[in-house]
Amino acid sequence: MANPDVLKHVAEIVDGYDCRREALIAILQDIQNEYKYLSTEALELVADKLGIGVAKVYSVATFYENFSLEAKGKYIVKVCCGTACHVRKSQPIYDGLREYLGLKGKQKTSGDGLFTLETVACLGACGLSPVMTVNDEVYPKMTPESAIALLESLREKEGESRAQA
Amino acid sequence: MPKRKLTRERLDALRAEAKTLLAADSREVLICAGTGCIAGGSLNIYDRLKALCEERGLHTRVSLRREENDADALHFKKTGCHGFCEMGPLLQIEPDGILYTHVKVEDCEEILEKTIIGGKVVERLLYELDGVKYPKDAEIPFYQRQTRVVLENCGATDAEDLTEYIARDGYAAFEKALFEMDSEEICREILDSGLRGRGGAGFPAGRKWDSVRKQPEGKKYVVCNGDEGDPGAFMDRSIMEGNPHSIIEGMLIAALAAGSDEGYIYVRAEYPLAVDRLRTAIAKAEELGLLGEKIMGTSFSFRLHINRGAGAFVCGEGSALTASIEGKRGMPRVKPPRTVEHGLWSRPTVLNNVETYANVPLIIRKGAQWFRSIGTEKSSGTKAFALTGNVVNTGLIEVPMGTTLREIIFDIGGGIKDGKKFKAVQIGGPAGGCLTEEHLDMPLDFDSLKSVGAIIGSGGLVVMDEDTCMVETARFFMSFTQNESCGKCVPCREGTKRMLEILTRIVNNEGTMADLDLLESLSDTISEAALCGLGQAACNPVKSTLKYFRDEYLAHVVDKHCPHCNGKKKGLVIDPEKCKGCGKCRKNCPMEAISGEVRKPHTIDIDKCIRCGACESNCPFGAISEEA
Numbered sequence: 001m002a003n004p005d006v007l008k009h010v011a012e013i014v015d016g017y018d019c020r021r022e023a024l025i026a027i028l029q030d031i032q033n034e035y036k037y038l039s040t041e042a043l044e045l046v047a048d049k050l051g052i053g054v055a056k057v058y059s060v061a062t063f064y065e066n067f068s069l070e071a072k073g074k075y076i077v078k079v080c081c082g083t084a085c086h087v088r089k090s091q092p093i094y095d096g097l098r099e100y101l102g103l104k105g106k107q108k109t110s111g112d113g114l115f116t117l118e119t120v121a122c123l124g125a126c127g128l129s130p131v132m133t134v135n136d137e138v139y140p141k142m143t144p145e146s147a148i149a150l151l152e153s154l155r156e157k158e159g160e161s162r163a164q165a
Numbered sequence: 166m167p168k169r170k171l172t173r174e175r176l177d178a179l180r181a182e183a184k185t186l187l188a189a190d191s192r193e194v195l196i197c198a199g200t201g202c203i204a205g206g207s208l209n210i211y212d213r214l215k216a217l218c219e220e221r222g223l224h225t226r227v228s229l230r231r232e233e234n235d236a237d238a239l240h241f242k243k244t245g246c247h248g249f250c251e252m253g254p255l256l257q258i259e260p261d262g263i264l265y266t267h268v269k270v271e272d273c274e275e276i277l278e279k280t281i282i283g284g285k286v287v288e289r290l291l292y293e294l295d296g297v298k299y300p301k302d303a304e305i306p307f308y309q310r311q312t313r314v315v316l317e318n319c320g321a322t323d324a325e326d327l328t329e330y331i332a333r334d335g336y337a338a339f340e341k342a343l344f345e346m347d348s349e350e351i352c353r354e355i356l357d358s359g360l361r362g363r364g365g366a367g368f369p370a371g372r373k374w375d376s377v378r379k380q381p382e383g384k385k386y387v388v389c390n391g392d393e394g395d396p397g398a399f400m401d402r403s404i405m406e407g408n409p410h411s412i413i414e415g416m417l418i419a420a421l422a423a424g425s426d427e428g429y430i431y432v433r434a435e436y437p438l439a440v441d442r443l444r445t446a447i448a449k450a451e452e453l454g455l456l457g458e459k460i461m462g463t464s465f466s467f468r469l470h471i472n473r474g475a476g477a478f479v480c481g482e483g484s485a486l487t488a489s490i491e492g493k494r495g496m497p498r499v500k501p502p503r504t505v506e507h508g509l510w511s512r513p514t515v516l517n518n519v520e521t522y523a524n525v526p527l528i529i530r531k532g533a534q535w536f537r538s539i540g541t542e543k544s545s546g547t548k549a550f551a552l553t554g555n556v557v558n559t560g561l562i563e564v565p566m567g568t569t570l571r572e573i574i575f576d577i578g579g580g581i582k583d584g585k586k587f588k589a590v591q592i593g594g595p596a597g598g599c600l601t602e603e604h605l606d607m608p609l610d611f612d613s614l615k616s617v618g619a620i621i622g623s624g625g626l627v628v629m630d631e632d633t634c635m636v637e638t639a640r641f642f643m644s645f646t647q648n649e650s651c652g653k654c655v656p657c658r659e660g661t662k663r664m665l666e667i668l669t670r671i672v673n674n675e676g677t678m679a680d681l682d683l684l685e686s687l688s689d690t691i692s693e694a695a696l697c698g699l700g701q702a703a704c705n706p707v708k709s710t711l712k713y714f715r716d717e718y719l720a721h722v723v724d725k726h727c728p729h730c731n732g733k734k735k736g737l738v739i740d741p742e743k744c745k746g747c748g749k750c751r752k753n754c755p756m757e758a759i760s761g762e763v764r765k766p767h768t769i770d771i772d773k774c775i776r777c778g779a780c781e782s783n784c785p786f787g788a789i790s791e792e793a
Contacts, residue, residue, distance in 0.1 A: 024492035025475055029434070063494040063651075065476030066434050082396030083591060083627045084553035086641055121478065121645060122396035123435055126553035127201045127250025127560055136437065138204035 006035065010042045014049045021050050024060055028067055036072045073109045073116035075154055079132045079147075082122030090130035094119060096144030100151065114158060115151060171454030171461050173344060176336065183332035186229045192239050193259040194281070197320060199246030199406055200399075200438055206270065207254035208243075214256075214273040215241050218281065229328040239281065245407015246399075247320035248561040249307055252292060257302060264302035265290035294579070307558050310577050312539065314547050315523045316563045319407030324442055327449040330410040336455060338529035342418045343463060346529075348378050351422040355525065358533035359545035364390055364481075364518030365596070365622050365698070367544070367611035370525075373515060376505040377423040380513035387420045387428040388509060390486055390518040394433060394478040395594025396645065398625030400549040401519035403561050405432065405439035408523065409446035413456070413469065415522030418529055420467050423515045428469045429490050434476050443471055478649035482697045483508075483516050485651065496651045497697035518623065520549055540566030544610035548621065554590075554628040555582045567608040570600060574628055585630040589713070593622025595642040596702030598709030599635065618709050620702070634729035635714040636721055640668040642706040646699065657700030660691040664707065671718065674725040681718055685711065724775055735792045736774050737781060741766035743788035750780035750789060 013030045017023035024046070031042055038061055047054040061067045079085075079094040097117055101110040109116045125131045128140030132147060139150060169175070196202075196211045218225050224238035247255045252266035258280055265276065268290060279285045291298045292305055299305045322329045330336070342351050356371025377385055389412060393401040405412065416428050432440050447469050450456045458466045472490050479485045480495040487509040489495035501507075508514025524546060528536045537545045544566040550573065553559045557579030564573060570590060574580070581587050589599040592609075598619035600607075607613055614621055629638065647661040664687055670676045688704035688711075695701045711718060720727045726734050739750070739759075746764040758774045761767030769780070769789075781789040 022490070022492040025489065026473070029473060029475060060492070060494055063477065063496075064474075067475060083594070083625070083641070084397045084559070086396075087554045087627060087629055087633060087638075120435060121394070121649075122398070123200070125200050125204055125250075126397055126399060126551060127253065128204055129553065129559075131204065138200065140201075140204045 037068045078120040081119045084126035085130040088129045187332040195257040197247040197255040198243035201250040202253040205254040242323040245319035245324045246403035250560040262301040338526035358528045358536040363520035374422045377513045385425040386509040386514040387425045388516045389430040391432040392481045394481045397627040398623045399551045411523040415525035431472045433474045479651045496653045550624045555630040556628040566610045571605040591627040593620040598705045635710045639710045646703040654696035656691045656694040676722045736771035740788045753779045753783045
């Protein structure tokens with residue numbers, strides 16, 4: 001992310017909040033929204049512009065679950081592991097997707113950089129449990145099979161558009 | 166064009182006009198646009214049906230505006246959560262009150278031809294229970310047994326239409342508070358109503374407001390906690406999405422009472438639609454002049470901001486929430502001083518949750534006595550619950566305080582899914598406890614729940630059937646709390662980690678009896694010593710499952726076999742070919758489960774066998790093994 005355009009845009013985001021220190025979380029959210037993760041350079045720039053230590057920015061960025069310091073895949077897949085989804089068997093969905101994506105240990109992003117698999121603690125769509133989201137679109141009443149089929153279709157779509165390009 | 170300044174007279178005139186428009190609004194198509202139904206495709210249904218109507222030359226409109234006033238036009242509304250999420254996407258046609266369930270885009274043509282044009286009902290889309298079809302929502306048992314007060318407008322009105330909110334007496338309570346009551350009177354009215362905080366502890370809202378009011382003059386804040394983090398709870402989300410103006414109005418009244426001019430709504434990041442709807446609502450209220458400087462020509466000013474959470478459960482705790490608004494790590498601090506004295510930016514702060522604020526306009530408008538007439542003596546009013554888990558009708562419900570679990574789960578919820586047996590219900594999320602069969606007839610209110618070790622919490626009810634392992638459930642909640650522990654205090658940071666290790670060990674059938682004692686003593690220590698409510702309540706699920714489902718712990722620890730987690734119990738069998746009938750197994754069996762004559766093959770009585778393995782290890786011929 002260290003290219004000058006990106007940093008320029010990060011600076012614009014911070015300026016958009018008048019460099020107010022209390023807006024730190026909102027600033028990080030906007031940067032994350034745009035680039036899906038927070039790079040070291042971006043964090044340093046934010047700290048510099050707000051006039052606070054990098055350690056402070058880092059402490060906030062690592063405290064909140066939504067922030068990521070690592071680049072993410074094109075599709076962010078979140079499996080809900082809230083209580084309602086849990087009692088309607090969401091764990092096998094997560095396990096199935098991990099296996100499908102070949103994720104090992106702490107790895108969250110698939111080897112091809114297409115998918116990042118995460119869990120989320122309740123989306124509040126408990127009536128449709130178990131649910132998962134792909135880039136914030138909610139998919140209701142999933143099973144391990146339908147979840148894998150969904151990722152499969154996204155993968156195919158990517159393959160096609162790559163072939164066309 | 167300079168904006169006309171809003172005055173009381175103008176607001177009244179607007180309301181009168183809005184009421185006329187609403188009364189003339191003869192035909193409505195309501196499409197549920199709550200998170201649940203949207204996930205089911207309700208917005209596509211909205212677009213398709215509206216387009217179809219327009220193709221047929223029917224007049225349509227999307228808001229209560231004078232220029233769109235056309236008595237015959239079909240008013241298309243995207244409403245907030247209708248509550249019956251299990252049956253979504255939902256579509257309702259007024260004034261007939263016809264409710265269609267599980268609607269698909271392909272159904273739109275039939276709905277247009279048969280119902281909208283033909284005036285007939287599409288039978289197959291109706292809700293059906295025990296062979297009876299219910300054409301009208303009001304007659305469906307799920308709705309019939311509820312008292313929808315706070316949620317009345319959710320699902321019936323267009324969440325983004327300020328005019329419609331005003332037509333339904335919206336901002337009338339604020340008007341009354343602003344012009345006819347002083348701050349002390351407002352506090353007294355709320356206190357008299359008996360309104361208790363809907364976010365967990367049930368602290369009287371009026372007392373909180375009055376404490377802030379009595380603080381020395383100066384900057385004060387009003388904060389709304391919309392960080393509804395309990396897994397299995399979505400009441401607040403539904404109110405924010407379905408009736409955002411009721412929250413704004415409640416906060417305005419709180420600001421008048423407390424003497425504040427600035428407020429914040431803190432919303433979970435996982436609720437993007439709620440953030441959108443609140444933003445729209447704030448913008449519209451500002452545009453009309455209900456928010457801003459010198460509101461309606463008085464000296465009262467109020468500005469309202471939205472802060473999005475960033476995925477930390479602990480931010481639902483008051484002091485962590487204010488820290489997060491200040492742009493810091495959301496970690497709780499030692500109390501006292503309380504938030505009412507030392508809240509946001511160390512200023513006196515009124516902090517209530519979404520549902521609490523949504524109750525306020527109703528109380529001011531209809532009076533404390535009206536509110537007291539609902540619910541029980543010490544817990545007045547209604548409570549919204551999110552009913553989820555292994556229950557037939559999952560959804561959002563609202564009942565008077567004091568309603569029993571049996572009424573909620575069986576009458577409204579329709580009982581347990583797939584005809585299974587009820588085992589337990591987890592109330593109050595990871596900080597709550599589980600209630601069992603014996604509690605089904607207990608009235609649900611703040612005090613009776615507390616007496617059995619549970620809390621109303623924010624109001625999530627997760628129903629569990631006979632197939633659920635309660636030890637595994639306790640482990641699930643502990644893993645949630647452990648993950649969300651902010652790490653500031655040792656009892657919670659280290660304690661929950663160790664508790665989780667022990668519980669995982671037990672679930673894997675590797676625990677010992679000493680582990681159970683250890684769990685109990687750790688629970689007591691953490692509850693006593695943790696800094697904030699998250700830690701103090703972290704052990705509630707463990708405590709209550711140990712109390713009510715000790716036999717399931719014993720199944721994991723003693724039998725090393727849980728019928729829920731490990732399937733049907735596999736016994737040990739003696740291979741008659743290998744057995745020489747030496748009798749060693751019989752003598753070593755502590756349960757006297759083995760019988761047989763000397764020098765003849767022995768047999769094991771599976772019902773008596775506890776799978777201790779003593780026989781297996783003592784057999785000199787290797788004749789004993791696990792059942793195939």
